[in-house]
Amino acid sequence: MNDALDLLKSRRSIRKYKNKPVEEEKIQKCLEAARWAPSASNKQPWEFLIVTDEKVRMKLSEIHPYAKFVSESPVVFVPLTNPEIHQKYHMSDSALATMQYMIEAHSIGLGTCWAGVIGSSLEPEIKELLDVPDNLNVLGLVATGYANEEPTRTRKELEDLVHYEKY
Numbered sequence: 126m127n128d129a130l131d132l133l134k135s136r137r138s139i140r141k142y143k144n145k146p147v148e149e150e151k152i153q154k155c156l157e158a159a160r161w162a163p164s165a166s167n168k169q170p171w172e173f174l175i176v177t178d179e180k181v182r183m184k185l186s187e188i189h190p191y192a193k194f195v196s197e198s199p200v201v202f203v204p205l206t207n208p209e210i211h212q213k214y215h216m217s218d219s220a221l222a223t224m225q226y227m228i229e230a231h232s233i234g235l236g237t238c239w240a241g242v243i244g245s246s247l248e249p250e251i252k253e254l255l256d257v258p259d260n261l262n263v264l265g266l267v268a269t270g271y272a273n274e275e276p277t278r279t280r281k282e283l284e285d286l287v288h289y290e291k292y
């Protein structure tokens with residue numbers, strides 16, 4: 126088993142993409158990683174949608190003010206949550222699946238950026254565009270492709286976050 130820390134620390138949200146297609150096998154690996162995420166009672170309250178059509182990606186980028194980059198990324202992963210399967214944890218479980226997708230993508234040389242959708246005023250329009258059934262929610266749009274930038278990011282220090290034994 127390899128230590129995942131370097132992989133986790135080196136992943137960045139990518140908002141500029143190369144004009145280079147993503148191999149289908151790579152997308153399948155990312156989807157497989159998402160499928161194996163943990164979930165409450167192993168209920169797996171998620172489904173996944175992959176969008177590659179350029180016109181649809183352009184439309185998504187017009188609808189979402191903070192996801193312009195989905196017009197550039199050749200693939201958009203759209204995690205869907207099903208509250209009927211788990212009313213309480215559908216969102217957190219599907220977020221874990223999304224994170225696993227993103228980590229696998231990073232480990233095989235792909236960049237991603239998650240743009241939040243669920244609960245926003247944009248969600249109905251995105252659902253309509255993608256023919257998502259009423260009973261499902263769109264968690265977000267995850268741009269996927271070959272990175273054309275190397276962004277840096279900081280984090281809060283552990284000493285400001287961690288408490289031991291009691292708060």
Ligand SMILES: Cc1cc2nc3c(=O)[nH]c(=O)nc-3n(C[C@H](O)[C@H](O)[C@H](O)COP(=O)(O)O)c2cc1C
Pocket residue numbers: 136137138139140191192238239240241276278
């Ligand atoms: C739930 C969620 C929603 C996000 N929504 C957006 C978004 O709409 N647009 C965007 O550019 N980035 C979005 N991000 C990416 C964050 O801005 C990014 O993860 C954060 O700045 C840390 O940077 P890093 O991912 O490179 O470490 C989102 C991330 C998460 C987890």
